[in-house]
Amino acid sequence: MSFVKVNHVKKQYQTKFSATTVQALKDVHFEVEKGEFISIMGESGSGKSTLLNILATLDVATEGEVLLDGKDLANIPEGKLAAFRRDHLGFVFQDFNLLDTFTVRDNIYLPLVLAKQKLSIMEERIKPLAKQLAIEELLEKHPFELSGGQKQRVAIARALITQPEIVLADEPTGALDSKNSEEVLEMFERINAEGQTLLMVTHSALAASRSSRVLFIKDGRVFHQLYRAGKSHEEFFNMISNTMTNLLSTRGE
Numbered sequence: 001m002s003f004v005k006v007n008h009v010k011k012q013y014q015t016k017f018s019a020t021t022v023q024a025l026k027d028v029h030f031e032v033e034k035g036e037f038i039s040i041m042g043e044s045g046s047g048k049s050t051l052l053n054i055l056a057t058l059d060v061a062t063e064g065e066v067l068l069d070g071k072d073l074a075n076i077p078e079g080k081l082a083a084f085r086r087d088h089l090g091f092v093f094q095d096f097n098l099l100d101t102f103t104v105r106d107n108i109y110l111p112l113v114l115a116k117q118k119l120s121i122m123e124e125r126i127k128p129l130a131k132q133l134a135i136e137e138l139l140e141k142h143p144f145e146l147s148g149g150q151k152q153r154v155a156i157a158r159a160l161i162t163q164p165e166i167v168l169a170d171e172p173t174g175a176l177d178s179k180n181s182e183e184v185l186e187m188f189e190r191i192n193a194e195g196q197t198l199l200m201v202t203h204s205a206l207a208a209s210r211s212s213r214v215l216f217i218k219d220g221r222v223f224h225q226l227y228r229a230g231k232s233h234e235e236f237f238n239m240i241s242n243t244m245t246n247l248l249s250t251r252g253e
């Protein structure tokens with residue numbers, strides 16, 4: 001059984017006063033195995049955020065279903081959604097979403113505080129994470145004292161501390177310069193190598209070249225996918241770039 005199954009998902013938005021309908025996802029179908037690092041790419045308006053929102057249980061499909069470890073996300077009662085997100089999913093955003101009034105340590109603890117976990121568990125979990133993400137020296141600082149790359153590494157630690165089944169990342173390098181992007185992508189690659197399943201939406205071929213598979217969305221459908229399968233970053237980057245160029249040249253067909 002696949003770890004994540006996106007089964008013929010369609011999503012329609014009704015515009016204001018239901019005057020028109022937008023078909024954001026027309027028929028999205030793919031599966032994710034445990035331990036994969038998937039990138040979702042596609043032009044602006046192709047449906048990437050819509051798909052991510054459905055996977056994040058922030059929105060529901062109009063048709064089709066999304067299964068996480070066999071569980072249909074649409075069947076989770078409204079009142080249990082926040083707890084489900086907190087316990088099963090990790091989130092990394094473009095703009096970090098850290099709280100400036102909290103220390104780095106407290107930002108990372110936050111999901112466990114909300115889950116009413118014991119302090120001893122928080123302390124136990126933060127140690128290896130802080131080491132892995134090279135933020136041990138930053139734990140007592142505040143987010144406003146950190147570089148963008150450091151902030152994103154803290155955000156990754158916050159996403160991982162609940163030991164989520166899958167981490168969903170929305171343009172995680174979108175606000176970073178190339179050096180900081182590299183740092184963050186290396187961390188993603190490392191945590192994936194240790195078994196963490198990751199799904200990242202990105203516009204960047206460089207970022208996508210770190211993943212194990214890239215899905216290209218066009219007009220609300222997965223129209224192509226590429227497997228890294230042992231290729232170097234550079235080789236995979238070239239394949240992704242070529243696909244993006246072809247995608248642009250067939251625009252409007």
Ligand SMILES: Nc1ncnc2c1ncn2[C@@H]1O[C@H](COP(=O)(O)OP(=O)(O)OP(=O)(O)O)[C@@H](O)[C@H]1O
Nearest residue numbers: 013014015022024043044045046047048049050051
């Ligand atoms: N709440 C909404 N109401 C109506 N239409 C929407 C809504 N959200 C998205 N859409 C439309 O659905 C389509 C897909 O949008 P979506 O935001 O998923 O694309 P995207 O690939 O994430 O774009 P970007 O890369 O610019 O973030 C677009 O045509 C968009 O205008």
